[in-house]
Amino acid sequence: MHSNPAASGQASWGLKLAAWAGLLFLHFPILIIFAYAFNTEDAAFSFPPQGFTLKWFSVTFARADVLEAIKLSLQIACVATLIAMFLGTLAAAALYRRDFFGKEGISLMLILPIALPGIVTGIALLSAFKTLGIEPGMFTIIVGHATFCVVIVYNNVIARFRRTSYSLIEASMDLGADGWQTFRYIILPNLGSALLAGGMLAFALSFDEIIVTTFTAGHERTLPLWLLNQLSRPRDVPVTNVVAMLVMLVTMLPILAAYYLTRGGESVAGSGGK
Amino acid sequence: MDHSPNARAPLHNTGPLHRLSSLLYRKPNLYLALLLIPPLLWFGGVYFGSLLTLLWQGLYTFNDFSMTVTPTLTLANLAALFQPANYDIILRTLAMALAVSLASALLAFPIAYYMARHTQGKTKAFFYIAVMMPMWASYIVKAYAWTLLLAKGGVAQWFVDQFGLTAVLQLILGIPGVGGSTLSTSHLGRFLVFVYIWLPFMILPIQAALERLPPSLLQASADLGARPWQTFVQVTLPLSIPGIAAGSIFTFSLTLGDFIVPQLVGPPGFFIGSMVYVQQGAIGNMPMAAAFTLVPIVLVACYLAIVKRLGAFDAL
Numbered sequence: 001m002h003s004n005p006a007a008s009g010q011a012s013w014g015l016k017l018a019a020w021a022g023l024l025f026l027h028f029p030i031l032i033i034f035a036y037a038f039n040t041e042d043a044a045f046s047f048p049p050q051g052f053t054l055k056w057f058s059v060t061f062a063r064a065d066v067l068e069a070i071k072l073s074l075q076i077a078c079v080a081t082l083i084a085m086f087l088g089t090l091a092a093a094a095l096y097r098r099d100f101f102g103k104e105g106i107s108l109m110l111i112l113p114i115a116l117p118g119i120v121t122g123i124a125l126l127s128a129f130k131t132l133g134i135e136p137g138m139f140t141i142i143v144g145h146a147t148f149c150v151v152i153v154y155n156n157v158i159a160r161f162r163r164t165s166y167s168l169i170e171a172s173m174d175l176g177a178d179g180w181q182t183f184r185y186i187i188l189p190n191l192g193s194a195l196l197a198g199g200m201l202a203f204a205l206s207f208d209e210i211i212v213t214t215f216t217a218g219h220e221r222t223l224p225l226w227l228l229n230q231l232s233r234p235r236d237v238p239v240t241n242v243v244a245m246l247v248m249l250v251t252m253l254p255i256l257a258a259y260y261l262t263r264g265g266e267s268v269a270g271s272g273g274k
Numbered sequence: 275m276d277h278s279p280n281a282r283a284p285l286h287n288t289g290p291l292h293r294l295s296s297l298l299y300r301k302p303n304l305y306l307a308l309l310l311i312p313p314l315l316w317f318g319g320v321y322f323g324s325l326l327t328l329l330w331q332g333l334y335t336f337n338d339f340s341m342t343v344t345p346t347l348t349l350a351n352l353a354a355l356f357q358p359a360n361y362d363i364i365l366r367t368l369a370m371a372l373a374v375s376l377a378s379a380l381l382a383f384p385i386a387y388y389m390a391r392h393t394q395g396k397t398k399a400f401f402y403i404a405v406m407m408p409m410w411a412s413y414i415v416k417a418y419a420w421t422l423l424l425a426k427g428g429v430a431q432w433f434v435d436q437f438g439l440t441a442v443l444q445l446i447l448g449i450p451g452v453g454g455s456t457l458s459t460s461h462l463g464r465f466l467v468f469v470y471i472w473l474p475f476m477i478l479p480i481q482a483a484l485e486r487l488p489p490s491l492l493q494a495s496a497d498l499g500a501r502p503w504q505t506f507v508q509v510t511l512p513l514s515i516p517g518i519a520a521g522s523i524f525t526f527s528l529t530l531g532d533f534i535v536p537q538l539v540g541p542p543g544f545f546i547g548s549m550v551y552v553q554q555g556a557i558g559n560m561p562m563a564a565a566f567t568l569v570p571i572v573l574v575a576c577y578l579a580i581v582k583r584l585g586a587f588d589a590l
Contacts, residue, residue: 011392019388022381023401026408026473029419032429036422048432087313094309098302106310109317115523115578117531117570119547120328121321123554123563127331128324130560147321150313179295201410208412210534214551224414231418231538244415251412259403 030248037245042238056238066243069226076138076222077206080145084202085195087146088153096161113148118211121148126215136218144216145209149202156198156262157191164190197258204254208247223247332564343560351565360549364569367546370461371529374468375476375522381469382476382521383514389477390484405481409474414534420467421538424458431457454541464540468529475528476521483517484510516585523586526577530570546570 011019040051060066091110095103113121125144129136164187172182210224217225227247230240298305335346354360389401408416423429434443447453447460454460487510495505533547544552546569554563578586 011388015384015388015392018384019392019401022385022473022477023404025381025470026405029416029423029470030408030411032422033415033419087316090309091313094306094313098306100306106314109321110313113321115527116574117527117547119531119533119550120325120567120571123550123567124324124328125320126554127560127564128320128327131327131331143320147316150316178292179299180291181295183295204410208414210414211531211547215554224412227414227418228534231421240418244412244418247412248415251410251415252407255406255410256403259406263399 030252033241033244033248036241039238039241056242060239060242063239065221065226066239069221069223070246072138072220073207073223076141076145077203079142080149080206081199081203083142083146084149084153085199088150088198088202089157089191089195091150091154092157092161096158097166110151110154114151118148118209119215122212122215125212129216136216137220140216140218141213141220141222144212145206148209148212149206152202152205153195153198156194156201156258160191160194160262193261197261200254200258200261204251208251328564328567331560332568334561334564336559336561341558343558351561352568354562355565355569360566363544363546363549366543367530368573370465370468370545371526373465374472374529375525377465377469378473378476378525379480379518379522381473382480383518386477386480386484386514386517387510389481390487405474405477409478413471416471417467417535417538420463420470421458424456424463424466424539426456426458458539459541461540464535467535467539468532471535472525472528475524476518479520480514480517483514483520487513516588519581519584519586523578523581527570527574530573 035049037056038052038054039049040053040055041049091106095107121144125140125147126136129140134140168186168190169182172186173179177185208224210222210228213222213225221229223243224247227240227243230236230243233240298308331343332351333347333349335344335348335350336342337344355364385401385405389398389405393401425431434440443457446462447455447457452460452462454463457463491509491513492505495509496502500508531547533545533551536545536548546566550563550566553559553566581587
């Protein structure tokens with residue numbers, strides 16, 4: 001982070017208050033989810049919470065439907081992430097340095113699945129699967145997730161590529177390494193953490209996705225679909241609360257990890273210090 | 275390329291990998307093509323193939339009596355979009371998307387401004403993570419949290435009661451077009467949930483735009499005699515427009531296609547997303563659902579054309 005000359009002026013208390021109040025607004029509903037997971041009450045959601053218990057955790061983990069949904073979501077997220085890492089890295093490697101006809105179009109194409117509303121992607125995939133006679137299920141969910149996860153990996157990897165000085169690669173070649181060795185010993189170690197960060201973000205995105213999944217799931221029930229279904233079952237509130245907290249954790253923790261893996265983004269690797 | 279092997283890195287200068295990588299190095303176009311083929315196949319085949327299938331199906335005929343789809347081409351589905359009932363759905367969704375974008379911009383600006391201009395080092399990192407975490411936190415759980423917050427006897431009502439604001443809330447809920455019978459079945463409630471969920475998508479682009487604003491411009495403005503308020507209105511704000519426009523792409527597009535939040539919070543009445551969902555699922559009228567997905571596609575395309583002129587794409 002650079003020091004910011006314009007930041008020397010003191011913020012007015014009104015601005016300070018608005019900024020911190022905004023942060024509180026962003027985090028309050030999340031804190032509520034964490035509080036209710038430990039609530040003793042078993043039916044309604046009155047406030048403030050009635051008491052503290054860990055009972056619902058054991059109840060939740062004894063539920064076969066919860067475990068099955070978790071397992072399915074983990075499997076889907078893993079496979080979709082691997083596909084996205086493969087395709088995203090290839091696209092980033094192709095686009096980061098060379099200019100060629102259609103380059104803009106390709107980068108737009110990669111962004112399109114998350115720029116268009118998810119419902120468009122979802123129903124488009126469903127209509128194609130139906131036309132081809134493919135029964136919706138785990139395979140179709142994975143195809144959908146991989147499609148919109150590619151851009152996440154692509155963004156992370158291409159940012160790292162751009163920060164990696166090309167002279168590193170030239171130096172490696174000059175010292176007698178061939179293309180494969182340069183890739184193995186120079187490019188890959190440099191990309192590693194960005195690739196991992198992109199993969200984790202893609203995992204979190206896939207684990208949580210519901211709009212596209214609604215259309216491509218068929219009879220399968222991923223964890224977010226299970227949660228949505230729970231919302232119409234008020235008697236099951238404690239179990240819903242515990243699962244909600246777990247999903248929150250699975251989607252939030254990768255952000256912290258990805259941040260620590262890719263921070264220090266200002267300096268260019270191999271540019272001789274900055 | 276055939277120099278003597280380096281002592282540290284194990285070299286395989288004669289293996290097939292070496293020959294392959296040398297070939298690719300000498301033929302950069304082949305290398306580029308090999309890199310591009312897998313992603314192009316996936317996106318061209320899976321994604322564009324699906325989109326085209328969808329648009330094509332929008333021209334198929336749906337028989338209301340037998341509830342079946344026949345591949346006879348017709349423009350009836352597209353024409354049906356302009357029926358008053360469907361027109362209402364489109365307008366309702368569009369109004370919500372615009373209101374949510376506007377409110378998000380107003381709420382996001384102070385946070386983004388404070389982040390960009392008044393924090394450094396650790397505090398800046400803290401704010402950044404504190405905005406990123408709710409942005410990535412599970413969408414469905416955030417929506418669920420709001421059903422808990424807005425429920426009868428829930429958190430929102432507790433706060434309203436504690437501060438003695440019941441009368442004020444009733445007054446607001448009484449406004450037609452904004453209110454509803456309770457907070458969780460009102461337009462206001464739905465609006466709050468949307469703003470909450472998409473707010474971080476607005477904060478980060480504005481913060482990035484303000485971060486790029488050169489401090490020398492502000493100093494020049496002050497040197498030329500502008501008061502801080504004048505500098506803000508005439509320098510800072512215009513230069514942050516691309517960031518606001520970039521953020522609004524997300525808030526607009528995401529609200530436009532949503533069908534989960536309208537289903538969980540707010541008064542009855544379809545959104546574009548819910549209409550697509552119901553046409554496809556409960557009714558089985560895929561052609562009408564396909565025609566309806568044209569609406570968000572066209573609206574987003576128009577919106578992108580507008581914000582492109584505001585410089586949104588340079589601020590993404």
